[in-house]
Amino acid sequence: MNLLSNILDINLVFPEIFLSLWLLVFIPLGVYSGGDKETRQSYFTIFSIIGLLGTLLIILMGDYKAARGFYDLIVNDRLVVFLKSLVILAGVIVLIISEKYRTLKKLYLFEYPVLILFSILGMLVMLSSNDFITLYLGLELQSLSLYVLAAIKKDSLKSSEAGLKYFILGALASGFFLFGVSLLFGITGTTSFTILSSNLLSPENNSLLLILSIVLILSSIAFKLSIAPFHMWTPDVYEGAPTSVTAFFAVVPKIAAIGVLMRILYIALIDIHDVWNQLILILGILSIFVGAFGALLQINIKRLMAYSAISNIGYIFLALSLGSQLGLEASLIYITVYTVSALGSFAFILSMEKDNIMLNNISSFAGLSKSNPFYAICFSIILLSLAGLPPLAGFIAKFYIFKAVIMADFLWIAVIGIMGSVISAYYYLNIVKVMYLDEAEELFTIESKKSVKFILFISAVLIFTFLIYADSLINFLSYISKAIIL
Amino acid sequence: MTSWPILSLMIFIPLFGAFFISLIDGDERIVIKNTKMVAMWTSIVVFILSIFVWINFPRSSGFHFIEEVTLFSSLGISYRLGIDGISMLFVALSAFLIPICILASWKSIKFRVKEYMILFLLLESLLIGTFCALDLLLFYIFFEALLIPMFLIIGIWGGPRRVYAAFKFFLYTLAGSVLFLIAIIVMGYSSGTFDIRELLEHNFPYQLQLLLWPALFASFAVKTPMWPFHTWLPDAHVEAPTAGSVILAGVLLKVGGYGFVRFSIPMLPNASDYYAPLVFILGVIAIIYTSLVALMQKDMKKLIAYSSVAHMGYVTIGLFTFKQEGIDGAIIQMLSHGLVSAALFLCIGVLYERMHTRMISDYGGVVKNMPKFSLVFMVFMLASIGVPGTSGFVGELLVLIAAYKVSGYLAFATGLGMILGAAYMLWLYKRVIFGVAENKNVKNLIDIDKREYVIFVPIIIGVFWLGIYPESFSIEFRESVVNLVNSINNRVLN
Numbered sequence: 001m002n003l004l005s006n007i008l009d010i011n012l013v014f015p016e017i018f019l020s021l022w023l024l025v026f027i028p029l030g031v032y033s034g035g036d037k038e039t040r041q042s043y044f045t046i047f048s049i050i051g052l053l054g055t056l057l058i059i060l061m062g063d064y065k066a067a068r069g070f071y072d073l074i075v076n077d078r079l080v081v082f083l084k085s086l087v088i089l090a091g092v093i094v095l096i097i098s099e100k101y102r103t104l105k106k107l108y109l110f111e112y113p114v115l116i117l118f119s120i121l122g123m124l125v126m127l128s129s130n131d132f133i134t135l136y137l138g139l140e141l142q143s144l145s146l147y148v149l150a151a152i153k154k155d156s157l158k159s160s161e162a163g164l165k166y167f168i169l170g171a172l173a174s175g176f177f178l179f180g181v182s183l184l185f186g187i188t189g190t191t192s193f194t195i196l197s198s199n200l201l202s203p204e205n206n207s208l209l210l211i212l213s214i215v216l217i218l219s220s221i222a223f224k225l226s227i228a229p230f231h232m233w234t235p236d237v238y239e240g241a242p243t244s245v246t247a248f249f250a251v252v253p254k255i256a257a258i259g260v261l262m263r264i265l266y267i268a269l270i271d272i273h274d275v276w277n278q279l280i281l282i283l284g285i286l287s288i289f290v291g292a293f294g295a296l297l298q299i300n301i302k303r304l305m306a307y308s309a310i311s312n313i314g315y316i317f318l319a320l321s322l323g324s325q326l327g328l329e330a331s332l333i334y335i336t337v338y339t340v341s342a343l344g345s346f347a348f349i350l351s352m353e354k355d356n357i358m359l360n361n362i363s364s365f366a367g368l369s370k371s372n373p374f375y376a377i378c379f380s381i382i383l384l385s386l387a388g389l390p391p392l393a394g395f396i397a398k399f400y401i402f403k404a405v406i407m408a409d410f411l412w413i414a415v416i417g418i419m420g421s422v423i424s425a426y427y428y429l430n431i432v433k434v435m436y437l438d439e440a441e442e443l444f445t446i447e448s449k450k451s452v453k454f455i456l457f458i459s460a461v462l463i464f465t466f467l468i469y470a471d472s473l474i475n476f477l478s479y480i481s482k483a484i485i486l
Numbered sequence: 487m488t489s490w491p492i493l494s495l496m497i498f499i500p501l502f503g504a505f506f507i508s509l510i511d512g513d514e515r516i517v518i519k520n521t522k523m524v525a526m527w528t529s530i531v532v533f534i535l536s537i538f539v540w541i542n543f544p545r546s547s548g549f550h551f552i553e554e555v556t557l558f559s560s561l562g563i564s565y566r567l568g569i570d571g572i573s574m575l576f577v578a579l580s581a582f583l584i585p586i587c588i589l590a591s592w593k594s595i596k597f598r599v600k601e602y603m604i605l606f607l608l609l610e611s612l613l614i615g616t617f618c619a620l621d622l623l624l625f626y627i628f629f630e631a632l633l634i635p636m637f638l639i640i641g642i643w644g645g646p647r648r649v650y651a652a653f654k655f656f657l658y659t660l661a662g663s664v665l666f667l668i669a670i671i672v673m674g675y676s677s678g679t680f681d682i683r684e685l686l687e688h689n690f691p692y693q694l695q696l697l698l699w700p701a702l703f704a705s706f707a708v709k710t711p712m713w714p715f716h717t718w719l720p721d722a723h724v725e726a727p728t729a730g731s732v733i734l735a736g737v738l739l740k741v742g743g744y745g746f747v748r749f750s751i752p753m754l755p756n757a758s759d760y761y762a763p764l765v766f767i768l769g770v771i772a773i774i775y776t777s778l779v780a781l782m783q784k785d786m787k788k789l790i791a792y793s794s795v796a797h798m799g800y801v802t803i804g805l806f807t808f809k810q811e812g813i814d815g816a817i818i819q820m821l822s823h824g825l826v827s828a829a830l831f832l833c834i835g836v837l838y839e840r841m842h843t844r845m846i847s848d849y850g851g852v853v854k855n856m857p858k859f860s861l862v863f864m865v866f867m868l869a870s871i872g873v874p875g876t877s878g879f880v881g882e883l884l885v886l887i888a889a890y891k892v893s894g895y896l897a898f899a900t901g902l903g904m905i906l907g908a909a910y911m912l913w914l915y916k917r918v919i920f921g922v923a924e925n926k927n928v929k930n931l932i933d934i935d936k937r938e939y940v941i942f943v944p945i946i947i948g949v950f951w952l953g954i955y956p957e958s959f960s961i962e963f964r965e966s967v968v969n970l971v972n973s974i975n976n977r978v979l980n
Contacts, residue, residue: 389634390627399623399671403561406671411697414671418664425660429637429653437641437649471558478560 009069098244162240180216287314344459367440728835815884851923
């Protein structure tokens with residue numbers, strides 16, 4: 001009986017199984033295939049994109065109904081399907097936009113796409129986990145792949161430093177996570193989200209030990225999300241890692257970790273909302289300001305994007321801290337908009353190369369509006385949206401977050417949070433200023449692949465015309481967020 | 487009344503024109519010529535539409551020319567447009583000044599003409615949208631989006647410190663208006679609607695009003711600007727190109743006053759009553775202090791910028807008297823200032839184009855070579871002082887009457903500002919126009935040409951029309967103001 005039900009559960013993990021099998025084919029293929037490096041690289045990219053799209057297809061063809069399997073280790077519902085699709089699509093786009101950069105930097109290693117696929121596999125496991133043990137497996141698979149990816153440019157000192165730094169701090173965070181989970185297991189006798197949510201935890205057993213375990217678990221997730229004060233690694237890793245890997249870091253793992261956090265907070269720990277809400281709120285506010293002030297003086301666009309990510313995730317924390325349906329909805333909208341903006345930004349950053357040298361300094365974009373108006377205008381739209389100016393997408397996303405915060409009667413939090421957005425508007429605007437107001441030393445033309453240009457264009461258009469389709473998107477996301485019914 | 491979506495047309499025609507300009511391509515000289523022509527004609531079409539609206543405007547209270555399309559069912563936000571007598575005049579003012587701005591930049595803008603014209607048309611569209619919006623959030627979207635073209639206009643075509651000025655302008659205004667956003671969310675969700683018409687009827691609880699009012703005030707006081715939030719204005723004016731200054735002083739500052747009369751006062755009447763003394767104090771300080779500061783300026787543009795702060799002081803005082811005369815006067819003062827300060831900046835622009843300096847000390851004796859210009863300048867100078875027969879007089883007089891009804895001291899302080907205003911303007915005129923021409927460049931000045939006539943004559947007509955027969959303007963908004971005053975009195979007394 002049990003065995004039978006387990007076999008039937010297998011369709012819940014079809015996507016993961018498919019991706020694993022694909023990877024098993026991929027590795028020997030990578031080892032034994034010949035040919036020159038550049039052709040091999042483009043074949044491998046196409047191969048991995050097909051694998052990802054196949055996984056996406058399986059996810060979308062599967063069941064959207066809420067279901068749990070394997071003794072409640074695995075869960076599937078609309079939210080999982082949506083976030084998984086977002087992760088995979090973002091992964092595919094990152095692979096496309098980093099193609100040229102990899103040729104440029106001679107990152108021909110076939111392990112590169114393999115590691116990206118492995119980390120995505122880890123994220124899929126994370127997203128569908130309904131138990132701290134499954135979650136840990138996914139988290140580690142994801143993190144280990146990312147450590148290696150950060151250090152993949154073997155001959156670069158900065159890349160190796162980034163990898164090592166990320167690894168040591170990440171290992172520490174994993175340790176925290178395990179320690180927190182074991183404490184939680186000690187208190188309640190279970191690691192399953194479902195059982196935890198069924199009245200095992202209540203404000204009455206609000207002991208110091210429980211708080212400690214929750215702080216440990218949340219801080220390790222906060223580390224993965226680079227939330228202040230666990231953000232120290234982010235700027236260095238973003239700067240040191242190859243830009244294509246930074247693009248991946250800035251988007252894809254964030255989606256997965258936010259999804260996991262939603263599930264932990266809103267399913268497993270929802271009964272002790274009083275214990276964690278202030279914690280998340282403070283982390284959120286802190287990140288908004290660390291992100292805003294930290295970025296002010298940055299001259300490197302990659303470091304700036306790191307701080308930008310910190311403050312953007314801070315807004316999501318603000319919404320998540322509310323523990324309400326509205327907060328969940330708002331954070332889902334925000335992460336979607338953030339994904340589009342971040343992908344667009346990195347499509348821009350990865351295109352900025354002159355004479356085979358990447359332009360990472362913000363000042364090197366001077367006069368871009370004259371030499372390359374297309375790039376300048378697309379990136380400006382994205383930046384102004386990140387700054388939260390209406391009528392762009394970022395404005396509606398922030399509006400939604402603040403609406404949720406205000407409706408939960410946290411008026412002052414909203415005022416503080418929105419002040420943070422004014423500060424961060426300065427540095428986004430500063431880039432626009434460099435592109436539009438500063439004179440270039442010499443004019444140069446940017447040439448990048450059509451596909452990259454297309455992605456930049458699409459993300460700018462999506463952001464610019466957000467008002468037109470926002471209604472249906474928000475309704476859709478609100479439907480998705482109802483997968484977790486509070 | 488027509489069934490045409492005329493307000494939408496006025497918003498979208500400039501956008502269409504801007505799009506059309508972006509398509510113009512080919513030889514550099516022809517591109518510039520065509521760009522200017524397209525921009526000019528687009529703005530003239532919008533101006534004609536605004537006249538059409540004015541002629542067809544029913545002089546009753548409430549909103550007309552209403553358009554409504556649901557934008558976000560989930561958030562309760564719609565694309566709602568409509569105008570009443572007050573906003574109609576501001577729409578007309580914007581539509582009137584934009585062609586003048588474009589004409590004024592005909593020769594002075596020498597590079598990136600295409601982008602410049604696109605931004606001006608964008609600005610026009612957003613300005614008209616701001617005044618027409620009947621949805622609180624839609625208003626905010628237009629209001630905030632205005633920053634982007636203005637930032638670029640100051641930043642790209644401005645003077646030597648343009649980047650600093652553009653950033654200061656942007657961040658000051660943004661910091662003010664995000665608090666407004668918070669207030670919008672609170673207002674929208676505590677009353678259940680973003681429709682301005684319904685919000686005007688809605689009674690917010692007293693405690694909530696006291697909280698909301700400062701948030702709105704932060705935004706509008708920066709925009710107006712009121713002392714002590716005005717420090718961005720002199721920088722922005724000094725650095726902006728002439729047309730940028732014109733549109734900034736002419737219309738953009740009015741958005742703040744419009745915000746007070748449309749949102750702060752009718753939606754939060756009790757709080758407005760509670761905070762009125764604060765506004766009076768800030769208004770009086772603005773009038774006296776900035777007039778004194780204006781006296782000492784060496785840069786003509788800066789002087790006019792400070793005088794703008796002083797003149798907007800009358801506006802805020804007039805609005806917060808809650809008297810029929812006061813609000814009438816404030817609106818007329820806003821219109822008058824929109825014309826006069828715009829014209830003064832244009833005058834400075836005329837001098838600057840010839841001499842490339844704005845320092846008062848570089849001039850003197852201009853009258854000998856530019857008699858016609860001196861006459862034009864004198865008309866606007868006198869209008870700015872508020873000489874009877876010009877537009878400045880009507881507004882200031884009405885505000886003074888209303889201020890006297892509130893308190894004699896307030897009227898005294900306001901009147902003192904008028905004397906100071908006369909002092910700095912007359913002194914400016916004396917130093918620039920009369921005296922001995924010491925600077926040899928002044929001797930080579932050429933008087934204004936046809937293009938400049940075309941710029942100035944409509945404004946002169948406007949100034950005298952508003953000064954001699956203000957009823958033709960005030961009749962349009964009379965009903966709206968009567969309604970406003972009555973509803974405040976009812977609600978504050980209860």
